[in-house]
Amino acid sequence: MLDDEEINLFFAHVDRLGNLHQQILIRCLFYLGLRISECLRIHWDDFDEQAMTFRVDERQKSGKISYIPVVKEMAEWFAKQPRKSGQLMCPGKWGPHTPRFTDIVIKKASKAMGLRVPMTHHRLRASLAAWQHHFHEKGCPWRW
Numbered sequence: 560m561l562d563d564e565e566i567n568l569f570f571a572h573v574d575r576l577g578n579l580h581q582q583i584l585i586r587c588l589f590y591l592g593l594r595i596s597e598c599l600r601i602h603w604d605d606f607d608e609q610a611m612t613f614r615v616d617e618r619q620k621s622g623k624i625s626y627i628p629v630v631k632e633m634a635e636w637f638a639k640q641p642r643k644s645g646q647l648m649c650p651g652k653w654g655p656h657t658p659r660f661t662d663i664v665i666k667k668a669s670k671a672m673g674l675r676v677p678m679t680h681h682r683l684r685a686s687l688a689a690w691q692h693h694f695h696e697k698g699c700p701w702r703w
Contacts, residue, residue: 561678561686565672566589566686568672569668569669569672569678570585570586572667572668572671572672573585573586573664573665573668576664576667576668576671577661577664579639579640579649580649580656580660581660581661581664582636583636583637583639583640583648583649584598584599584601584649584656584660584661585661585664585665585683586632586633586636587601587633588661588680588683588684589683589684589686590629590630590632590633591613591627591629591633592627592684593615593627593684594680594684595658595661595680595681595684596658597615598661599649599655599656599657599658599660600647600655601613601647601648601649602645602646602647602648603642603643603644603645603646603647603648604644604645606629606637606648608634610626611628611629611634612626612627612628612629613626613627613628613629614626614627615627658680661680662679662680665677665678665679665680665683666678
């Protein structure tokens with residue numbers, strides 16, 4: 560798992576190497592703990608700004624609806640995209656992006672950091688567990 564300094568450095572490299580859609584989707588892996596398949600299909604209608612929650616619906620792996628708390632940093636990234644009801648938050652040219660869209664940036668950021676074990680979609684998502692206490696301290700209403 561990455562420590563505070565390493566995760567900040569990782570996202571600095573992501574910001575330097577990726578476009579806005581890649582930056583948002585990669586942060587969704589970490590800040591929301593979403594699977595890559597879930598990240599690529601996030602819709603504006605699933606984000607509730609008032610409740611600061613993100614809805615993961617029954618189309619996902621678990622087959623049930625769940626609500627994930629959204630930390631302020633993630634909400635700020637969502638605000639960088641124009642909100643379009645009924646549409647993907649980060650659409651590709653012909654629909655959702657493929658996992659390769661974010662994988663390229665994650666691998667380049669890992670290499671730029673000199674990580675011995677490169678970061679992956681799954682490893683970034685798994686880092687959420689180690690960071691839950693930080694999110695709680697930053698005002699996230701509950702722990703996962």
